[in-house]
Amino acid sequence: MQAVLLLAALPMLAGAWLPWVLLRPNRLAPGEYLRLPPVWVAALLVLALLPLAAARWRPALTWVPATLALLLAVWLLGTRTGAALVGQAAFARASAASGAWLTLLGAGVALYGARLCTRAAGRPAWTGLLWAAGVGALLLNGTLSNWSVLVEARSEGPRWVQELAQHLRLVSTALGLAVLIGAPLAVWASGRERVAAAVLGVANAVQTIPSLALLGLLIAPLSALANAFPALRSAGVSGIGVAPALTAMTLYALLPVLRNGVVALLGVPAGAVDAARGMGMTAAQRFWRVELPLALPVWLSGVRQAAVLLVGVAAVASLIGAGGLGTYIFKGLQSAATDLILLGAVPAALLAVAVDAALRGLETLLGRRLGRAA
Amino acid sequence: MNAARRTGGRLGNWAALLWPALLLICLIPGVLPGLINPLGLGNVGAFEPPLWRLTLTHLGLVLLSCVIVLGLGLPLAVAVTRARRDALRQLAETLVGLGQTVPTLAVLALAVPVLGFGWAPTLLGLIAYGLVPVVSNAVVGLRGVSPGALDAARGMGMSARQRLWRVELPLARPVILAGVRTSTVYNVGTATVGAALGAGGLGEPIINGLSQQNTALVLTGAVLAALLALSLDALMSLFAAPH
Amino acid sequence: MIELHHLEKRFGGSLAVQDLNLIFPDGELTALLGPSGCGKTTTLRMINRLTEPSGGRVLLGGQDTRTLKPEALRRGIGYVIQQVGLFPHLNVAQNVATVPDLLGRDRRATAARVDELLDLVGLDPDTFRHKRPGELSGGQAQRVGVARALAADPPVLLMDEPFGALDPLARDRLQDAFRDIQRRLRKTVVMVTHDIDEALRLGDRVALMNAGRLEQFGTPDDLIYRPVSDFVRQFLGEDAALRQLAGQPVGRFMVALHGPDGLQPGRAGTGGAASPLPAVAVEETLNARSALSVLLREGTDRLTVTRGGQPVGTVGWHDLRASGPERP
Known part of the structure; x- marks a missing residue:
């Protein structure tokens, strides 16, 4: 714990000295650094x-200074950007500079270390979430509203919400389709030894192919189809837009769903299946009562992998005009506008982490319900 | 079982010949455009820089990051798996898990404000992503060394350093090598995305093709990137095959 | 009664079971014994049609099993396997209740039945009802496996090496427990085993198979004392008689004392006159082979058999011979 908190203290110590705010006359121009x-x-x-001292003397209370450090950093970011903009033109932007980022990073690690301390002391875990409530409050009461990323978000406003929704829509549609197609396929393949081996072999080989390349390879046939049959193009099939992106994403997500499905179904203990047969269960009863419940946790982890991959692939898919948060990343990269990049990249990263955590929670829950935890 | 492994090994050897051979053939000027242009997806002419230069840039980025990742990742894994470093190990595992989750494009894009455009942010991303499988596999491998073997080594009077070099690392080697293989292959993919930040490499034709709606261009880059990944995977499987 | 008529199973070109004719009598436990690969498991699985015969017929209570739907057939037959095969996602009670549920029986009646069965197999219902299979020891898991097979009260029980995966101590205990259960329930049991001791100890009858054919079918005594072939003799081994003794308590062989006066019974005391009890005593629960060893060691002809320290009978060389054992 000491080592983790030491790792947390170093960036915070450095961050306090480094410049905190970058003030620029507009969002693209160079600016001056403020300490x-x-x-x-x-x-x-x-x-x-x-936190270091607390961990030494009062480990159960380490979360107090760690939470305070994070909240102070966020509050300072809000108030210092606000102070920097006083008397500036409307186009001026105040962004977070290296000091602020390092301090936030250190505070995050300190919170992680504090959580370990809380757990080691056997205290309830809710104290580890107080920081989220604090940050939420600072966001809501407008303390942060002068920070350049939020200024950008405000000006984008409804459009940003639309892109986020589009991102979610792309991911959930592709995932839903992949599960709808992949689940029956996995059930079918797992019953046939050769097919199962072939599926696993192909899935493993395809997994080595870079996602961007795979996206490209999947778009080519669609584009060829659209060229060959102009009627299809009017039906929405083409090399660009939502349709090819969705097709490529579905096929991409199909792999983990299919592979984990086959692995999970093959991994059902043979004794349980034999016993179920010997007891007189029909094939359908065996599947629903024994095989599926036992395969579900492993299968679900394949769905989770697919979902996390899709959040990333959807960001790239904005290149072919499918929309989503990737739009901001590429727009920001093209115009070298850091705030735009952050507006796309940070939510995309948070979205992936949230999807992962949610599905992981569901897995644990199911695993416990289905007797894996014992 | 043995026969199956032997045929598997033979297949592996074939793959290690087949994919690099296909890659080299595709790199001969004119071969790939000659194959792709008749598909009617768009037009690919001569590349500037030529395809082999893009491939070399790509390969160079991947291999450079691989070396750095090994230099950073192994000591890191060794450090967090020593006795009484549980908290550090948990931190490392959490960060590694986070690395597996956060989208590549997001991380690479976030590196741009710090390092500017070009190969530098891509290299940073490659190192960050490359560390994930190497560290996690090395931690798993080192923690998986049987306590019996360690106890015997201690009983023979080996120092901590001798135990590490003579027992732990040799025993964990297959798992670590598998991690290096995964890391390298994934990084071929990460480097493709790096083209969006101006890192060059085989992602360049893909990204350009996607934004110019020239599917032939996309296909060129995609085929080469896929072949490069498959080649590296097959070649490394020769070394990293588990015992 | 289960009858096998000219039963045959072909896997590819080879015959796993050929021309097998056997009748498993009602209420008895028949051990299907033989070296691995002799076709005993295949034979067992053809009875509940987990494996379909290539030829011949299986009659269950006179009815050809081919006329039944396989699922319906299996629901009426208890099935216990070496891997136990408890469903890890269900608790003990739910596992035991599986077949009654499949048969659509009343839930409340089933719950009562589950408790009764757990009691029967020697597991306290209150302790074990809600446990997960993952929390059970190997022996406990197989007890649940036996309870599950008995849940719908099937007249027939098929067991495929049921105690094969257990450590020797747990196996002994479970064999004892199962012998008691079988004495009470009188099911028609077919038990596959490659363990000669188990077959001699539990089997009312033993069917010894070799290379897909039946070598000999009879009581354990028949196989030991009247083997029909060299294979039978070699398979059982020269110490087969001792092995049989090892599986039985000496109390089963003793000649009981008549009264509480401590007099020798008529049969042993030939003259009818009172003679003193043998000086060396053993408890009636000691296995008969150990009692034989005591006879040898002490250089005597008879032992006193005691129950809780009180003499209840005597046993001698002749009682331990083949003609001696009374079958329960």
Whole structure:
């Protein structure tokens, strides 16, 4: 724990000295770096070291200074960007600079270390989530509203929400289709030894192919179809747009769903299946009562992998005009606008983490319900 | 079982010949455009820079990151698997898990504000992503060393350093090598995305083709990137095959 | 009664079972014994049609099993296997209740039945009802497996090496428990085993198979004392008689004392006159082979058999011979 908290303290100590705010006359122009006033530097230095001390003397309370450090960092980011913009033109932007990022990183690691301390002390885990409530409150009361990324988000407003929704729609549609197609296929393949071996072999080979290349390879046949049959093009089949992106994403997600399905169904203990047969279960009863419940946790982890992959692939799919959060990433890369990149990349990353955590939770729950945890 | 492994090994040897051979053939100027242009998906002419240069850039980025990843990842894994470093190991495992989750494009894009455009952010992304399988496999491998073997080594009077070099690392080697193989193959994919940041490489024709709606261009890059990944995978499987 | 008529199973070109004719008598336990690959498991699985015969017929209570739907047939036959095959996602009670559920029996009646069965196999219902299979030891799991097979009260029980995966101590205990259960329930049991001791200990009858054919069918005594072929003799081994003794308590062989006065019974005390009890005593639960060893060691002809320290009978060389054992 000490080592983790030391790792947390280092970036915070460095971050307190480094510039916190980058003030630019508009979102593209170069700007000037602003540091924190000495009072706040001192406060941050103290808060950087406090978790270390707490872990030594009062481990169960480590979460207090760690949470305070994170909330102070977020609050400082909000107030310092606000202060920097006083008297500036409307186009001026105040972004977070290296100091702010390092401090936030360190505070995050400190919170992680504090959670380990809480767990080691056998205390309830809810204290580890107080920071989220605090950050939420700071967001809602407008403290952060002068930070350039949120300024950008405000100006994008409804369009950003649309892109996020489009991202979610792409991912969930592709995932749903992949499960609808992949699940029966997996059941069919797992009953046939050679087919199952072939599926696993192909799935493993295809997995080595880069996702971007696979996306490209999958778009080519669609594009060829559209060229050969112009009627199809009017029906929405073409090399660009939502249809090819969805097709490519579905096929891409099909692999983990299919592979884990086959592995999971083959992994059902032979004794349980034999016993079920010997008891007089029909094939359908065997599948629903024994094979599926036992395969579900492993299968679900394939669905989770597919979902996480899809969040990433959907970001790339904006290249072919499918929309989604990738739009902001590529727009930002083209115009070298950091805030736009952040507006796309940070939500995409958070989305992937959230999807992963949610499905992982479902897996654990199912695993426990289905007797795997014992 | 033995026969199956032997045929598997023979297949592996064939793959290690087949994929690199196909890749080299496709790199001969004019071969790939000659194959793709008749499909009527668009037009591919001569490339500037030529395809073999793009492939070399790609390969160079991947191999460079691979070396750096090994240099960083192995000591890291060794450090967090020592006794009484449970908290550090958990932190490492959490970060590794996070790395597996966050989309490649997001990480690469986030590196741009810090490092600017070009190969630098891509290399950073390659290192970050490459560390994931190497560290996680090395941690699994080192933790999987049987306590019996370690106890015997201690009983023979080996120092901690001798135990690491003579017992733990040799025993964990197959798992670590498998991690290096996964890391390298995945990085071929990550480097493709790096083209969006101007890193060059085989992602360039794909990204250009996608944004110019020239599917032939996309196909050129995709075929080469896929062949490169399959070649590296097959070649590394020769070394990294589990005992 | 289960009858096999000219039963045959072909896998590819080879015959796993050929021209097998056998009648498993009602209420008895028949051990299907033989070396691995002799076709005993195939034979067992043809009875509940987990394996379809290539030729011949299986009659169950006089009815050809081919006239029944396989699922319906199997629901009426208990089935216990070496891997136990408990469903890991269901708790013990749900596992035991599987077949009654399949048969659509009343839930409440089934719940009561589950408790009764857990009691029968020696597991406390309150402790075990809600446990997961993952929390059970190997012996406990197979007890649940036996309870599950008995749940719908089938007249026939098929067991495929049911105690084969257990450690020797648990196997002994479970064999004892199962012998008691069988004495009470009188099911028609077919038990596949490659363990000669188990076959001699549990089997009312033994069917010894070799290379897909039946070598000999008879009581354990028949096989030991009247083997029909060299194969039977070699398979059982020269110490088969001792092995049989090892599986039985000496109390089963003893000649009981008549009264509480401590007099020798008539048969042993030939003159009818009272003679003193043998000096060396053994408990009636000691296995008969150990009692034989005591006879040898002490250089005596008779032992006193005691129950809780009190003499209840005597046993001698002749009682332990083949003609001696009374079958329960």
